[in-house]
Each structure stands twice: as structure tokens, then as C-alpha cells.
Amino acid sequence: MWQKQKLTQFEGSLFQQLTHLIEHYIEQGILIAGEKLPSERELAKMLQINRSTVVHALELLTERSILLRRRGSGTYVNNKKWGVQTYSSINWRLPAHFYRDKKSFYQQKVAQVRAQQVHICDLANGDLPTNLIPKLQLPDTSLNELIMHEKNSDALQLGLPSLKAQIATYMQTQFSMQVDINEILITSGTQQSLFLITQGLLKPGDAVGIESPSYFYSLPLFQAAGLRLYGIECDNEGITLESLANCVQQHQIKWLFLNPIFQNPMGFVMSNKRKQAIVAFCRSQCIGIVEDDAYSSLAFKPNLPVLPIKKWDQHNQVIYLGSLSKYIGGNIRIGWMVAPRNIIKNLSNIRQHIDSGLSILPQLLAQEYLQHHHTVHQQQLRQTLQIKAEQLMHWLDCYFGGEITYQPPLGGFHLYAHLPVKTVAQELAVLNKLLSKGVTVSQGADFGDNLGTIRLSYGHFEQQIISKI
Known part of the structure; x- marks a missing residue:
């Protein structure tokens, strides 16, 4: 060796x-x-x-x-991946199997259970269940019109103007925010938005701050771009200013990537006071903020502080990322970015050089949803998810005999829990026992957390399956 x-x-x-x-x-x-x-x-x-x-x-x-x-x-x-910088170039010497997903042993077992069993309680699946996806129909559009749209894709590289107008209306209705449609870039989802930002606004070796734990930690695109990730401690209101200040002082953070509303995986909602304090601090330090908002329309109770950080952005330091994947499913890949015009233009040019642009069909379906369906469907979705969250909590309390701890979800998709374990062997024993009964979860380690934490996505909680355990 x-x-x-x-x-x-x-x-x-x-x-x-x-x-x-x-x-x-x-x-x-x-x-x-x-x-x-x-x-x-x-x-x-x-x-x-x-x-x-x-x-x-x-x-x-x-x-x-x-x-x-x-x-x-x-x-x-x-x-761990905290602070690791990899080179952004591809190592062509590596064998083909290196480029496959690197799954932990538990993740491999979860994949086997999904492949072998039809009826499972797949609480590791963070996507919208198919039975909750709305039935959408394309507006009356002829094939010739669709072909013409596709032919004009270069002229529409920022996205379909009618969809951007609908998004601006949606954000006005949801958040009382005035958004200029010229500051909206339509993307094929949050992952593409993040990829464009890492390629266009950051360079290898740059330090990026994220919540700890965070689903950002699980995304390979940060390491693929040669960026260093640093975790910032959180309380029930989001990242703490003390931890943020320490991280900035030690690592010269260039950008902050946050998921402040029903954060994945912890589920907290950042307070408005904290949002304003973070914006002020980042402005004083010349730090940009990327805000990922995937769940803000899924609050279980009124009067929660679900307004985006972008609401308090007076100096164009916040890039807002919106998405419909948690409302209409991940197969219709549509998201949007709200940022200054010059950034929107530059990032769209990058996409145009490395991608064939956007398909018109998903944009038309997203426009149909926002124009005619979102109000009723999101209300139904909130009610269904709240019922499933309550059923999950009741089952957890019964199954673990009150020894598991968690914060009741306020909305969104996820419940984050602490298992009654002290060793890796004890954690695996609990997870394997659940797996043998057809129950999958996501380990906290996937999000950069420590031993004994799990994320459960209650959208996939099935009372009929779980009652047999």
C-alpha cells in the first residue's frame, strides 16, 4: 500500500x-x-x-x-465534509464506479427494501407523495404553438414571460412583495439554481456558511465546485448570530446559504427579528445570502413568521430561490430565482452555454397551477400533511415508549428526532429493526449532524402499514 x-x-x-x-x-x-x-x-x-x-x-x-x-x-x-475543499476538475483516471452515488451501508439497505417491498412506510423519502400531486392539464395550446415556443427558446432564456408574471403575482399574494419580472429567472428547480450560483458567483476554495445540520450538506454540487462548507449552529429561531459571527471571523465566509422556513431537516421557522438581524450583519460584512424557500406555503397554523428573508433586503444582497416541487411533484421541474438583473442575465448566459435551455411544457403546467389551482390545493395539502404529522408523532410516542424526543412540526415536510441511543451500534440496531418492519428514515449524519438523530418525512406516513408493526 x-x-x-x-x-x-x-x-x-x-x-x-x-x-x-x-x-x-x-x-x-x-x-x-x-x-x-x-x-x-x-x-x-x-x-x-x-x-x-x-x-x-x-x-x-x-x-x-x-x-x-x-x-x-x-x-x-x-x-465529515465540514470545511473540506475538493478540486473542481474531473479526475479522468478514476474508474466509472467512482461517479456513482456513494451511499452509506444503511442507505444501501434502504434502497434494497424499496426495490424488494411494495408496501413500505418510506419516511426517508422527502418528495411529495404521488397521491398528493394535483391533476393538471395543459391550457388550450396547439402543437404548432408549442413548437414555435421551443424554436424561440433562445429569446426566452430567462423563462416564459407569462409564467414570470404569474410568479410575481403569487409572491405579491403570499408575501406582499413587489417583484420586478425582469429580476426573475425561471429554472428547472432549486438544484439548477444552486448549480448556477456555485458556477457563476463563487470560485474554488471559497468558504460557504450553511445551517448545521442542513440538507445543503448532503448535496454534492458544493464539493464538485471546490467550495468549503462550514456549519453554523442553530436554535429554535434559526442560525444564531454568535455562531455566525464566529464562523465569519474564522473562515472568511463569502456566502450564506439558508433554508429559513420549515428548515430541512430540523423544521424550525426563523423569526422575523432574526431574519432582519442576519440581513444587517451580512451587509456589514459584505456577505451575500442565498435563501431557499421550498415550504413556506405549508404552515399548519396561521401567524407563523413565514415571510422570506428577501422581504427585508434593501440592498440587493439576497438571492431568493422558489420552487414548486413540494407542491406539484419533482417530475415537473420548475423553480425560480429572484436576484438583481445583472446577476440574472449572467447566470442565464452560463446556463445557455452549458444547457439547452428550458422546456416550455413544465413552464405551462406551472403557470396553470399558479393561476388556477394553488390556493385550494395548498390548503388541502396543509391539512393532509398536518394529519400525517400528528399520526406520526402518536406512533413514535407509542413505539419508543416516550424515550424519543422531538419538536412537533409547525409545517413543511419533516420531523427531526433524537433517538435514545449512545453508540453507533445502538443506532444501527434501532434503524435495522425499523427497516425490518418496512420503515425507512434518514440519518442525521446525512445532513452533517451527530449520532442519534433522524429525519422523518411524514408525507409518506401510512397508518395502514404502520398499524401492522
Whole structure:
């Protein structure tokens, strides 16, 4: 494993070859998360190179947080993604299987259960259940009209004007916000919006702050862009200003990515006071904010502070991301971005160069939903999700005998819970027992959290299935 000839398969100086070798071993699973490396002296001896060369390579990988060096203990493979910077270029030497999804052992077992069993309680699935998707019909549009729209896709690279006008009306109705349609970019969903932002407004090595835990942590696009993720502690009102200030001071955060309304996975709603304080602090530090709003129309009770952070943005420092995937399903991929015109134009140009643009059909369906269906459907969706959330809480209390702890959901899709476990083995025993009964969950580790936390997406809670457990 640590023979000198292993270095020769890589290009560059000796320290670069050693850096690539260690990364290669991590990528192939030869070195696993948390594993201890041989000492500097041992590596130098086995590889027949100078110790200073080993130190140089280890320090570089430690600086990128791929390795962790503990004084008096040794050097370890980082078992978390916090602070890790990867290179944004593709390593063409890697075998094809490296580009497949890297699932944990538990995630692999969940995939097997989904493939083998028809009737399961899939609480790990964060998508809208198919039986809650509204039935939409295309407006009276001829095939020739659709073809003409597609032919004019270059002229419509910011999105269908009629859909943008409908989105502006929707945001006025929902949030009493005046939005200029020229500051709206239609996207194929939040993931495309985030990809465009990471490619157009950030560069490899930039530090990005996110809530801890957060679903942003689970997205590979940040690491693919070579960005460093840093977690910011939260309370019941969102990220704390103290933790944000400490993170900015230590890591020179360039952008803040937040999911403030029914946050995924924790479910909190950021208070209006906290939103205003964060906007003021970020302005003082010249930090941009990307706000992902996927759930704000799914409040279980009135008078919750579901207004977006963008509402308090007076200086064009907040980019707002909206999406309909949690309302009309993920197959109709439509979202939107609200940002200054120059940013909208630049990001649309990036998309035009790397993508074929937007299809007209999803845009017409989204327009139909916003124009004729959203009010009634969202009310029905809120009622259904609230019932399922209450059923889930009742089952959790009965199944765990009151030993599981959680905050009752205020809305959205998710309940975040703490299991009565103290070790990895105890956690896996609980999860495997649930899995054997056809119940899947998402581990908190998927979102950058610690042992014993799970996310349950109650939209997929099925009383008939769970009653048999």
C-alpha cells in the first residue's frame, strides 16, 4: 500500500504524487473515514522519501480538511465534509464506479427494501407523495404553438414571460412583495439554481456558511465546485448570530446559504427579528445570502413568521430561490430565482452555454397551477400533511415508549428526532429493526449532524402499514 512504486502512477513532484496517492486511496475506499494514517516517520521510511516531503503533503491535505491532524494522536481521514475543499476538475483516471452515488451501508439497505417491498412506510423519502400531486392539464395550446415556443427558446432564456408574471403575482399574494419580472429567472428547480450560483458567483476554495445540520450538506454540487462548507449552529429561531459571527471571523465566509422556513431537516421557522438581524450583519460584512424557500406555503397554523428573508433586503444582497416541487411533484421541474438583473442575465448566459435551455411544457403546467389551482390545493395539502404529522408523532410516542424526543412540526415536510441511543451500534440496531418492519428514515449524519438523530418525512406516513408493526 505504501510502496515507492505506487507514487509513479501520478504526475508532479514527490509531494504532489503522495497527495494524489492518499486522495486515490480515500476515493477507492482503501482509506476509510476516520482511519489513522501511519506516522510521518513511518510513511517516509516505507515510501523511501524525505520526511519533509511527507509533512508537506499531509499539511496540504489537512489545510483542505481532507485529513485531520490531532496533536499527540496522529493523522486521520476526515469523517465529515465540514470545511473540506475538493478540486473542481474531473479526475479522468478514476474508474466509472467512482461517479456513482456513494451511499452509506444503511442507505444501501434502504434502497434494497424499496426495490424488494411494495408496501413500505418510506419516511426517508422527502418528495411529495404521488397521491398528493394535483391533476393538471395543459391550457388550450396547439402543437404548432408549442413548437414555435421551443424554436424561440433562445429569446426566452430567462423563462416564459407569462409564467414570470404569474410568479410575481403569487409572491405579491403570499408575501406582499413587489417583484420586478425582469429580476426573475425561471429554472428547472432549486438544484439548477444552486448549480448556477456555485458556477457563476463563487470560485474554488471559497468558504460557504450553511445551517448545521442542513440538507445543503448532503448535496454534492458544493464539493464538485471546490467550495468549503462550514456549519453554523442553530436554535429554535434559526442560525444564531454568535455562531455566525464566529464562523465569519474564522473562515472568511463569502456566502450564506439558508433554508429559513420549515428548515430541512430540523423544521424550525426563523423569526422575523432574526431574519432582519442576519440581513444587517451580512451587509456589514459584505456577505451575500442565498435563501431557499421550498415550504413556506405549508404552515399548519396561521401567524407563523413565514415571510422570506428577501422581504427585508434593501440592498440587493439576497438571492431568493422558489420552487414548486413540494407542491406539484419533482417530475415537473420548475423553480425560480429572484436576484438583481445583472446577476440574472449572467447566470442565464452560463446556463445557455452549458444547457439547452428550458422546456416550455413544465413552464405551462406551472403557470396553470399558479393561476388556477394553488390556493385550494395548498390548503388541502396543509391539512393532509398536518394529519400525517400528528399520526406520526402518536406512533413514535407509542413505539419508543416516550424515550424519543422531538419538536412537533409547525409545517413543511419533516420531523427531526433524537433517538435514545449512545453508540453507533445502538443506532444501527434501532434503524435495522425499523427497516425490518418496512420503515425507512434518514440519518442525521446525512445532513452533517451527530449520532442519534433522524429525519422523518411524514408525507409518506401510512397508518395502514404502520398499524401492522
